[in-house]
Every structure is written in C-alpha cells, then in structure tokens.
Amino acid sequence: MICTANLQMQLGPQLLSTRYEWPQEDLGLEIPVECPYCGGETEVIGTWGSYPTSTGDVRRYRCKKCKRTFNPAKIPYWRDKVEEFVWKISQMVIKDRVAVNALARMWGVPETTLRTLVSAVKDFLASNLEIAKQLQERLSVPDTVKHSDLRIIFYDEGFIKLLGGNGFILFTLNADGTPINVAIEPRRDGETIYGYFVQAMTQLGGIDMIVADAAPATLKAAKALRQPLILVQHIHSGRGKRARIIKLEPIPNRRGIWETTVELHTGSLLPNAESKIIAKRIRVYPAKWASPTPRKKRPMKKKYSEQETLKRTGVLTSVEGAGSLGKKQKRKPSFLKGHAVFLRTGANPYEYELNFIPGEVDLTAADCPSLTEIQTMLGIVHQTLPKQFISSNRAEVFNALHDRYNVYWGRKTLHHANRDVRAWTAVTFFPEGCHALLRRQKWHVPYRLLVHLLPLMISKVKIS
Numbered sequence: 001m002i003c004t005a006n007l008q009m010q011l012g013p014q015l016l017s018t019r020y021e022w023p024q025e026d027l028g029l030e031i032p033v034e035c036p037y038c039g040g041e042t043e044v045i046g047t048w049g050s051y052p053t054s055t056g057d058v059r060r061y062r063c064k065k066c067k068r069t070f071n072p073a074k075i076p077y078w079r080d081k082v083e084e085f086v087w088k089i090s091q092m093v094i095k096d097r098v099a100v101n102a103l104a105r106m107w108g109v110p111e112t113t114l115r116t117l118v119s120a121v122k123d124f125l126a127s128n129l130e131i132a133k134q135l136q137e138r139l140s141v142p143d144t145v146k147h148s149d150l151r152i153i154f155y156d157e158g159f160i161k162l163l164g165g166n167g168f169i170l171f172t173l174n175a176d177g178t179p180i181n182v183a184i185e186p187r188r189d190g191e192t193i194y195g196y197f198v199q200a201m202t203q204l205g206g207i208d209m210i211v212a213d214a215a216p217a218t219l220k221a222a223k224a225l226r227q228p229l230i231l232v233q234h235i236h237s238g239r240g241k242r243a244r245i246i247k248l249e250p251i252p253n254r255r256g257i258w259e260t261t262v263e264l265h266t267g268s269l270l271p272n273a274e275s276k277i278i279a280k281r282i283r284v285y286p287a288k289w290a291s292p293t294p295r296k297k298r299p300m301k302k303k304y305s306e307q308e309t310l311k312r313t314g315v316l317t318s319v320e321g322a323g324s325l326g327k328k329q330k331r332k333p334s335f336l337k338g339h340a341v342f343l344r345t346g347a348n349p350y351e352y353e354l355n356f357i358p359g360e361v362d363l364t365a366a367d368c369p370s371l372t373e374i375q376t377m378l379g380i381v382h383q384t385l386p387k388q389f390i391s392s393n394r395a396e397v398f399n400a401l402h403d404r405y406n407v408y409w410g411r412k413t414l415h416h417a418n419r420d421v422r423a424w425t426a427v428t429f430f431p432e433g434c435h436a437l438l439r440r441q442k443w444h445v446p447y448r449l450l451v452h453l454l455p456l457m458i459s460k461v462k463i464s
C-alpha cells in the first residue's frame with residue numbers, strides 16, 4: 001500500500017508576507033512509509049502518538065513487526081529525498097527569490113541553520129556552473145532548431161550598486177541565448193571585456209560575430225582579438241534605431257587591421273526597404289593585452305572619488321548635475337562620417353541593390369570601401385540575424401531578466417554578488433544540469449532542519 005501525501009506545505013497564510021509569491025505547486029509525491037530498522041512496509045506501520053518539540057509536535061510511528069518506534073525523519077524515503085529538498089530550497093531562494101528568513105519562519109526552523117545550508121548550496125552551484133552546463137547538455141534533447149553556422153555571441157552589461165562601490169554585470173551569450181559567461185566586475189573597460197570575448201571564443205572554438213552595444217570599450221575589445229569578425233553595435237539613444245556593422249580584418253604580417261564600418265537604420269535589412277547608409281574603411285591599430293585575467297582582483301572604485309577630483313568651476317553645469325543614471329551609461333557615437341550608399345533590399349533574403357550616392361561619395365578616397373565588400377558584410381549579418389532588426393540583442397533580454405530576479409540592495413560584496421549571480425545563472429539556465437549536480441552531492445542537511453521540515457511535510461500522510 002502506498003500512502004500519498006499532498007505536499008502543499010501546510011503554511012499558514014498569515015506567515016506569508018505579501019512580499020513573497022509562494023509557488024503554489026503540488027509536488028504530487030507518493031510517500032511509501034517504511035520501517036527504517038526492518039524494512040517493514042506500510043501495512044505493518046502504525047502511528048504511535050507524538051512528542052512535543054520547540055516548534056510543535058512531531059508524530060511518531062511504530063513498526064508492528066519489530067516493535068520499534070521512529071519519527072518521520074528516519075523513514076528511508078525521506079532520508080533519500082534530502083537532495084530533492086536541497087533542490088527545492090535552492091530554486092525557491094535563488095530563482096524565485098523567496099527570502100531565507102521568510103522560509104525559516106514558515107517552516108519554523110532556525111534562520112541561521114537554513115542560511116548555512118542555502119549559502120553552502122549557492123557556493124556549490126557557483127563553483128560548479130561549468131559542470132552544470134555540461135551535464136545539462138548531456139541530459140537535454142539535442143536542439144533541432146537550426147542556427148546559423150556562424151559562431152555568434154551577444155554581449156551586454158548592466159550597472160549595479162555594491163557594498164562601497166559600483167559593479168558591472170558583464171555577460172556573453174551564445175546564439176540561442178544561453179549564457180557563456182556571467183560575472184560582476186568592478187570595471188567594464190576594454191581590457192575586461194576583451195577577457196570575456198576571449199573566454200567565449202575559447203568555448204565556441206572561434207568567433208564570427210559579436211552583437212553588442214555601442215560602447216567604445218566593446219569595439220576596442222573586439223579589435224584586440226585580432227580575428228576576422230563582424231561586430232554589430234546597436235547605438236542606443238532614446239528610441240533611436242541606429243546601428244553599426246563593423247568588419248574587422250587582420251592584415252597579414254602587419255600590426256594594423258582593416259576596420260570597415262557601415263552605419264545604418266536597424267531596419268535597413270528587413271525586406272523591401274530603402275535606406276541611405278554610410279560606409280568607411282580605415283586601418284586601425286588594436287590594443288595589445290596580455291592573456292586575459294578577468295578574475296584578477298582589482299580595487300573597487302570608491303563611491304565619491306570621481307566627484308572629489310572634479311575641479312569646481314563656480315558655474316554649475318548640467319553635466320556635473322546629471323550624476324549617475326543608475327543604469328548603464330553609454331556614450332553615443334556621433335554620426336559616422338563616410339561615404340553615402342543607397343541600399344534597397346528585395347523581397348527575398350540577400351537581394352540587395354547597392355549604389356553610391358553621387359555627390360555624397362569620394363571614390364578616390366582611401367577610406368571608401370567597395371560595394372562588394374559592403375554587400376558581403378550585409379549578407380553575413382542577414383544570415384546570422386534573419387528576419388530581424390539587426391539590433392536584436394539577446395543579451396538585453398538576459399539583462400532584463402537578471403534585473404528582475406536579482407536584487408543587490410547595495411549590501412553585497414563583489415565576492416558575494418559574483419557567487420549569487422553564478423548560482424542564479426546555473427539554476428535559471430541549466431536547471432536539469434543543476435538538479436543532477438545537486439543530487440550527486442551528499443548534503444549534510446542539519447538534523448534539526450530535517451526533523452522540523454519533514455514532519456511538516458508528512459503531516460497529511462494517511463495511514464490506511
């Protein structure tokens with residue numbers, strides 16, 4: 001006989017603070033009650049009163065075969081389910097953002113005990129993010145959606161306030177929007193971003209396209225890779241729809257690289273569109289950075305150091321008064337000065353008509369790219385982002401999701417912020433991998449927690 005328990009967790013509604021959305025789900029587990037000593041099954045198990053504890057009565061069971069009594073925490077089923085609880089707790093705390101103190105209150109377990117466990121789980125997931133990813137890949141059904149053969153990464157960053165300073169969440173995603181790497185850094189300069197590009201490139205075995213924002217640091221980092229690739233930059237400015245497609249080409253045996261830039265409306269590659277685009281080709285010299293060390297500890301920027309070094313001018317300016325926008329600030333590049341080209345797209349993909357616009361082009365200039373070159377660039381972007389505005393950046397979706405689920409309240413250290421964002425990434429994007437990983441681990445859930453938690457869950461078991 002199988003006893004079933006409805007695991008809706010008997011939580012008094014008065015304990016639910018309005019701040020927390022309790023995931024109302026029925027685990028639907030069937031709980032076999034078994035004697036932990038002789039293995040006697042449900043038929044021979046009866047209830048045997050209860051005993052009081054500091055957090056309420058715990059039911060006791062008795063085996064009719066061996067005549068021994070036990071509390072629910074001893075039932076083998078529960079003992080084996082520790083990993084499931086750990087999984088459930090990590091999902092609640094890390095992903096659904098249920099506060100640990102609320103859980104502690106609801107379950108009637110000491111907050112410190114629960115905090116210790118949650119912290120251990122977060123540390124474990126954060127340091128095993130790569131393994132969770134790999135496990136997930138092995139467990140999941142292969143993706144049947146055909147992506148472009150080009151190796152593409154999406155890059156974005158967000159601004160967060162941390163204990164005594166600023167932090168930036170930097171991340172790269174692959175073609176289907178899965179994180180390649182995610183981290184919180186005190187800086188987001190070219191060299192730091194370069195480190196993430198190298199990591200992504202190593203994981204994908206190369207890189208053909210980067211989709212990012214228009215920050216100069218992003219372009220600097222892409223150039224420093226010294227790889228033939230295309231960088232698509234979305235120039236954010238209010239509801240602006242401007243983008244740049246930048247083709248980078250190393251010149252063999254030279255320090256310089258070719259940088260061909262096309263500036264256009266983000267909808268210019270949609271079918272049946274007519275646009276005026278600006279193009280320019282120059283030779284540039286990328287920065288040279290040693291092997292990337294994105295994990296390197298750098299001193300956090302002091303909160304007010306920037307203001308202190310500002311010289312008082314006597315006259316207040318809007319620039320000085322603007323302060324931090326609280327969100328990432330991006331310098332918007334001015335309009336590209338180059339050669340004007342008329343572009344008309346057809347109804348079918350890769351149908352382009354390109355013509356220089358007379359009077360707005362200098363064909364003799366060294367920085368005038370050929371139409372063939374522009375066509376090739378557009379073709380690659382089109383192939384990678386078919387039927388989309390070329391500004392479609394999956395990284396921005398990730399950023400919004402991160403903002404929705406992670407709150408730092410400026411109280412976290414860089415170390416803890418990084419641990420938490422990695423644990424969150426693991427649980428959110430690689431749930432199957434995480435689950436498998438957590439199940440492999442022997443968890444030392446404090447006995448006190450089990451004793452308090454399990455009877456609570458088993459309270460609805462019907463012994464028939």
Ligand SMILES: [Zn+2]
Pocket residue numbers: 035036037038039040063064065066067068
């Ligand atoms: Zn027994």
